[in-house]
Amino acid sequence: MHLGDHHNTPAVSADAHRPDGTRRALRIGLGGPVGSGKTATVAALCRALREELSLAVVTNDIYTREDAEFLLREAVLPPERISAVETGACPHTAIRDDISANLEAIEDLEEEVGPLDLVLVESGGDNLTATFSKGLVDAQIFVIDVAGGDDIPRKGGPGVSTADLLIVNKTDLAPYVGSDLARMAADAKAQRGELPVVLQSLRSEEGVRDVADWVRARIAAWTA
Amino acid sequence: MSRAALLVLADGRFPAGGHAHSGGAEAAVRAGHITDAASLEEFCRGRLHTSGAVAASLAAAAALGVDPGELDLAADARTPSPALRVAARRLGRQLVRAARATWPHRELDALAGRFPKGAHQPVVMGLTARAAGLGPLDAAYCSAYEGVSGPATAVVRLLSLDPFDATGVLARLAPDLDRVARDAVEAGRAAVTEGVDVLPARSAPLLEIGAEAHAAWAVRLFAS
Ligand SMILES: Nc1nc2c(ncn2[C@@H]2O[C@H](COP(=O)(O)OP(=O)(O)O)[C@@H](O)[C@H]2O)c(=O)[nH]1
Numbered sequence: 077m078h079l080g081d082h083h084n085t086p087a088v089s090a091d092a093h094r095p096d097g098t099r100r101a102l103r104i105g106l107g108g109p110v111g112s113g114k115t116a117t118v119a120a121l122c123r124a125l126r127e128e129l130s131l132a133v134v135t136n137d138i139y140t141r142e143d144a145e146f147l148l149r150e151a152v153l154p155p156e157r158i159s160a161v162e163t164g165a166c167p168h169t170a171i172r173d174d175i176s177a178n179l180e181a182i183e184d185l186e187e188e189v190g191p192l193d194l195v196l197v198e199s200g201g202d203n204l205t206a207t208f209s210k211g212l213v214d215a216q217i218f219v220i221d222v223a224g225g226d227d228i229p230r231k232g233g234p235g236v237s238t239a240d241l242l243i244v245n246k247t248d249l250a251p252y253v254g255s256d257l258a259r260m261a262a263d264a265k266a267q268r269g270e271l272p273v274v275l276q277s278l279r280s281e282e283g284v285r286d287v288a289d290w291v292r293a294r295i296a297a298w299t300a
Numbered sequence: 301m302s303r304a305a306l307l308v309l310a311d312g313r314f315p316a317g318g319h320a321h322s323g324g325a326e327a328a329v330r331a332g333h334i335t336d337a338a339s340l341e342e343f344c345r346g347r348l349h350t351s352g353a354v355a356a357s358l359a360a361a362a363a364l365g366v367d368p369g370e371l372d373l374a375a376d377a378r379t380p381s382p383a384l385r386v387a388a389r390r391l392g393r394q395l396v397r398a399a400r401a402t403w404p405h406r407e408l409d410a411l412a413g414r415f416p417k418g419a420h421q422p423v424v425m426g427l428t429a430r431a432a433g434l435g436p437l438d439a440a441y442c443s444a445y446e447g448v449s450g451p452a453t454a455v456v457r458l459l460s461l462d463p464f465d466a467t468g469v470l471a472r473l474a475p476d477l478d479r480v481a482r483d484a485v486e487a488g489r490a491a492v493t494e495g496v497d498v499l500p501a502r503s504a505p506l507l508e509i510g511a512e513a514h515a516a517w518a519v520r521l522f523a524s
């Protein structure tokens with residue numbers, strides 16, 4: 077994808093193929109309210125999948141690089157596989173309305189450490205309406221937690237009702253905050269129909285297992 | 301010339317990455333130079349007649365068909381701060397992506413191939429105007445206007461400034477914008493016959509110094 081030949085210039089949108097015709101990395105977005113466990117889920121996914129897949133992460137923070145720095149400190153991936161996009165205080169703009177900085181971060185990762193199988197794009201905590209553009213990701217995960225109030229699944233919103241996977245995180249805290257897990261699951265089902273929901277606790281033995289399996293199935297379908 | 305195409309290109313929601321940049325306003329707010337609408341207006345006026353005039357001239361010259369490679373070098377020479385050069389190229393890369401998707405054009409493809417990491421944004425703006433069927437005056441207007449609307453929008457976020465006051469600032473700058481755009485076209489025409497050295501080389505040292513300091517902050521809302 078270099079000099080001169082304009083048949084070979086970088087792609088303008090989220091083409092599913094690389095300039096050389098091979099299938100590009102699957103891109104999965106993770107959104108949801110601040111503190112629900114997006115970064116922790118990304119970290120756990122990296123640990124679960126890094127032996128079997130070539131992985132990279134793009135973070136979109138409100139303030140510069142907090143999430144990227146957490147992932148670096150935790151050493152879930154080598155530093156050259158983690159990239160932070162600055163969002164001008166508006167992560168939802170950078171993941172939905174004006175996605176070029178994210179696309180370029182992904183292109184640069186692919187160029188520097190590729191070929192990649194999977195890119196995880198985390199949106200800094202924003203509001204319940206923030207969703208990813210289809211021009212940026214192939215699938216999106218929405219992460220809420222039991223401590224944020226057990227009526228969030230009932231209230232719905234685009235993230236809760238349309239994300240390809242809904243994670244209800246921190247189930248270990250349910251007894252302490254008085255959240256009714258069965259009701260959360262039933263409300264989520266009512267909002268989402270056949271779309272999957274995972275209840276998880278990253279503090280438990282199983283941790284991110286179900287979500288990692290969901291990602292594996294996505295990868296299998298993508299590369300099939 | 302299509303007036304509607306000009307509106308598309310000049311729209312603050314045109315997805316070319318500008319939302320994440322403050323045009324130096326974040327550094328100026330921290331330094332205490334911008335505290336209210338009146339000081340925002342002075343900041344914007346200063347920016348418009350210095351780096352704004354340079355950017356508008358580069359855009360006009362590119363729209364007139366001056367070689368983008370030479371203009372890019374001219375832009376480098378007129379941008380002492382490395383942080384500002386990085387920001388200008390990043391925004392140029394984002395604009396060329398949006399422009400190629402919006403107004404497919406051979407010259408934009410060639411530009412993307414020649415500068416895979418981005419040419420200076422005003423140069424890309426000029427070529428984008430060409431691709432959109434617009435003229436040098438349109439390119440100059442877009443560049444000059446963006447140079448003040450970016451800081452005004454950013455200051456609404458940074459200081460919680462009344463958005464009506466910020467828009468009033470932009471309206472009061474209209475006569476200055478008209479003059480800067482007209483002069484930029486004249487400079488662009490001169491560059492067609494006499495080369496890029498005749499383009500204006502005004503600079504605002506505080507913007508350059510502020511940009512260098514800002515790039516080193518650990519926590520910031522805007523990328524520049
Ligand atoms: N108890 C408990 N805490 C969790 C769980 N997942 C994440 N956390 C904690 O919740 C806090 C916020 O998580 P983080 O991933 O930074 O949230 P983000 O803002 O959505 O990225 C951190 O202190 C995590 O350690 C979980 O399953 N159970």
Ligand SMILES: [Mg+2]
Pocket residue numbers: 114115116143198200201
């Ligand atoms: Mg996070």
